[in-house]
Amino acid sequence: MSEAGARTSRRGTTPGQAVRVMRAGPAAVVDVVRALAGVPGARLADLFGAIEDGGLLLRIVYALDRDGEYVVVEWPLKGREYPPLSDIDPAAFVEECEIYEQFGVRPSGPRLLNRLVVPPHAAHDFPRLGTPPPREGREPHAPHYVSGEAFEFPFGPVRGVALESLYMGLVTSGEEVIDIFLLQWHKHRAIERRLQGLPLEKALFIVERAEGLSAVANAWAFCQAAETIAGTTVPEAAQAARAVALELERLYNHAAALAALCQATGLSVGQAQAEAALEQFLRLNLACFGHRYLFGVITLGGVSRGPDLQALLHLLPPAHDELHRVTAALWSTNSFMDRLEACGVLSLEQVERLALVGPVARASGRGSDTRTDHPYGPYGVIRAADVNVAVEERGDVLARMKVMAAEAEESRRLLMRLAEAGAGEAVTEVRGQAGAALGWCESPRGESLAWLSLDDAGRIERARLRPGSFRNWRAFDDAARSRNVFTDIPIIEASFWLTVAGFAR
Amino acid sequence: MSDASLAVGSGPATDDVGSVAERLGAARALFGRSLHIRTVDTGSCAVCESEIRLLLAPHYDLQRLGFFFTPSPRHADLLLVTGPAVRAMDVALAKTYTAMPQPKVVVAVGACPLGGIYAEDEVVHGRLENVLPVDVSIPGCPPSPLALLQGLLVAVGRLTEKVGRLGFAADLT
Numbered sequence: 001m002s003e004a005g006a007r008t009s010r011r012g013t014t015p016g017q018a019v020r021v022m023r024a025g026p027a028a029v030v031d032v033v034r035a036l037a038g039v040p041g042a043r044l045a046d047l048f049g050a051i052e053d054g055g056l057l058l059r060i061v062y063a064l065d066r067d068g069e070y071v072v073v074e075w076p077l078k079g080r081e082y083p084p085l086s087d088i089d090p091a092a093f094v095e096e097c098e099i100y101e102q103f104g105v106r107p108s109g110p111r112l113l114n115r116l117v118v119p120p121h122a123a124h125d126f127p128r129l130g131t132p133p134p135r136e137g138r139e140p141h142a143p144h145y146v147s148g149e150a151f152e153f154p155f156g157p158v159r160g161v162a163l164e165s166l167y168m169g170l171v172t173s174g175e176e177v178i179d180i181f182l183l184q185w186h187k188h189r190a191i192e193r194r195l196q197g198l199p200l201e202k203a204l205f206i207v208e209r210a211e212g213l214s215a216v217a218n219a220w221a222f223c224q225a226a227e228t229i230a231g232t233t234v235p236e237a238a239q240a241a242r243a244v245a246l247e248l249e250r251l252y253n254h255a256a257a258l259a260a261l262c263q264a265t266g267l268s269v270g271q272a273q274a275e276a277a278l279e280q281f282l283r284l285n286l287a288c289f290g291h292r293y294l295f296g297v298i299t300l301g302g303v304s305r306g307p308d309l310q311a312l313l314h315l316l317p318p319a320h321d322e323l324h325r326v327t328a329a330l331w332s333t334n335s336f337m338d339r340l341e342a343c344g345v346l347s348l349e350q351v352e353r354l355a356l357v358g359p360v361a362r363a364s365g366r367g368s369d370t371r372t373d374h375p376y377g378p379y380g381v382i383r384a385a386d387v388n389v390a391v392e393e394r395g396d397v398l399a400r401m402k403v404m405a406a407e408a409e410e411s412r413r414l415l416m417r418l419a420e421a422g423a424g425e426a427v428t429e430v431r432g433q434a435g436a437a438l439g440w441c442e443s444p445r446g447e448s449l450a451w452l453s454l455d456d457a458g459r460i461e462r463a464r465l466r467p468g469s470f471r472n473w474r475a476f477d478d479a480a481r482s483r484n485v486f487t488d489i490p491i492i493e494a495s496f497w498l499t500v501a502g503f504a505r
Numbered sequence: 506m507s508d509a510s511l512a513v514g515s516g517p518a519t520d521d522v523g524s525v526a527e528r529l530g531a532a533r534a535l536f537g538r539s540l541h542i543r544t545v546d547t548g549s550c551a552v553c554e555s556e557i558r559l560l561l562a563p564h565y566d567l568q569r570l571g572f573f574f575t576p577s578p579r580h581a582d583l584l585l586v587t588g589p590a591v592r593a594m595d596v597a598l599a600k601t602y603t604a605m606p607q608p609k610v611v612v613a614v615g616a617c618p619l620g621g622i623y624a625e626d627e628v629v630h631g632r633l634e635n636v637l638p639v640d641v642s643i644p645g646c647p648p649s650p651l652a653l654l655q656g657l658l659v660a661v662g663r664l665t666e667k668v669g670r671l672g673f674a675a676d677l678t
């Protein structure tokens with residue numbers, strides 16, 4: 001297994017400092033984006049709109065991973081069209097569709113835009129962030145036949161046992177998956193719209209529930225943005241406690257992904273063992289923080305309570321040992337390994353073109369991780385929280401599982417060290433005041449971003465949530481098309497370990 | 506069996522599955538056959554799903570109690586619904602419910618379908634009972650697997666009552 005090894009991270013950086021915000025006029029913006037896209041190690045992290053001063057303001061967020069910096073380009077739009085950014089950076093396409101759906105403003109040119117989260121039955125008054133488009137986006141479906149042979153096999157939205165609602169249109173001629181279309185609007189709860197006008201504490205409750213399996217990461221990114229606006233410094237003990245919660249979240253998610261993978265490959269023994277490990281991790285969460293899924297741990301300015309370190313030191317090793325045993329047993333099960341190899345392949349080129357994040361990106365050779373690239377909280381600040389980033393090259397399901405297994409190992413190591421460093425209960429007050437800021441956090445599924453604009457009363461004008469799931473689903477069809485058959489699809493889905501909730505929000 | 510449709514709180518903090526299992530076993534003997542469960546997600550945060558899946562894990566092992574998850578609504582006696590009843594799921598939810606044979610029970614899982622997270626608006630119904638007759642509710646965000654087991658126990662009671670009320674096959678609608 002190749003590992004990027006101990007990259008020295010920048011120390012002493014105050015969170016929220018490594019963000020540069022700039023404004024660009026219509027004449028300059030295309031050049032600015034082209035320049036940013038050309039920076040080595042740069043990736044388009046987000047693109048979103050907000051109504052400001054009566055007009056639409058687009059924000060383009062680039063992550064310069066090698067320089068430890070986020071660049072936010074603010075671009076006030078006039079009119080209903082803008083030069084297509086996806087021509088310069090293809091990673092922008094999904095967001096262009098989203099902006100069209102929410103604000104009715106589109107990139108110029110003939111390109112068809114897709115429906116994302118507003119359901120087809122939606123009336124004209126369906127809650128959106130701006131004015132609806134003149135015509136709704138195209139429903140992505142296969143034409144009835146593809147070269148006379150294939151057809152679209154409908155699967156969903158109600159799927160197997162306790163799976164999230166998701167429609168998959170599998171285009172096939174019998175066995176091989178030629179193409180795949182996903183519809184995710186079934187789970188849209190208009191969360192960004194709901195957050196508008198709320199005070200921060202109330203909003204945080206909803207933010208955690210946008211994607212419960214990344215509750216800690218999304219809440220942390222959100223709180224970090226609020227803390228940057230208020231100029232709050234979160235006490236070190238609370239930063240460490242947050243990291244304890246975040247690594248626990250990573251551990252249980254990776255165990256859950258492994259269980260799902262065993263289920264997808266029909267390996268019930270492995271599944272039962274992985275689920276036993278998962279249950280142990282959830283009980284560990286309960287013992288440490290009082291909630292199996294760590295809801296309510298992250299609060300504005302700190303943590304609601306410190307972890308029970310005794311419970312952590314006592315319960316973590318057996319839980320992780322259990323996971324390690326299953327993983328080791330699976331690695332020596334040839335029939336299992338054969339299913340994962342060369343399945344759902346994503347090349348490094350595809351990962352960079354779509355600006356993917358998290359284990360999916362790291363499994364294809366892109367070793368970015370916000371915990372090392374963009375120091376926040378204790379990461380890159382205190383030695384106990386220095387992360388070794390696991391990287392694999394082959395980009396298949398096996399590589400993704402190896403990355404997750406290595407990350408679980410690393411999380412255990414971090415947790416033991418954080419416990420020694422003294423993670424505890426601490427909070428400072430966060431006063432809501434006018435301002436705007438970006439927050440970020442490395443969720444189990446990759447970088448999670450939050451942008452906040454607050455008014456004078458500290459209420460939310462615009463809260464943008466971009467969980468890792470929102471970025472990574474766009475690569476699912478690429479992975480599914482890479483010469484796979486029907487039964488590979490659940491395997492690939494488990495290895496991505498995304499949520500529909502996080503995409504549809 | 507209790508009449509309260511609100512079955513349990515977020516469940517006792519104990520890990521003891523045994524007592525619940527025993528009572529479930531007794532209720533099932535009364536019901537006289539295995540029970541099949543269908544799940545539908547109407548806009549959950551994905552955590553309630555995680556807890557439901559864990560019912561099959563070795564710690565809880567739902568199947569040993571005669572409960573099975575089924576991939577087809579036509580085989581299902583019990584519908585487990587998560588999420589705030591997003592309107593976009595109306596058609597899928599109604600189709601699933603109608604496809605289930607009588608007698609059937611609907612179990613609302615978590616705070617979401619009780620209106621505890623999202624209020625009714627243009628996007629969600631807020632409460633599941635606005636669209637389906639809910640027999641049992643299991644509060645909690647999320648309800649633990651043990652709370653789910655207890656909720657299932659109450660649901661089995663409901664189902665037994667409904668069977669008792671059925672006359673000849675011709676009465677089935």
Ligand code: SF4
Binds near residue numbers: 588618
């Ligand atoms: S009840 Fe809570 S845990 Fe369950 S889906 Fe709703 S928000 Fe998530």
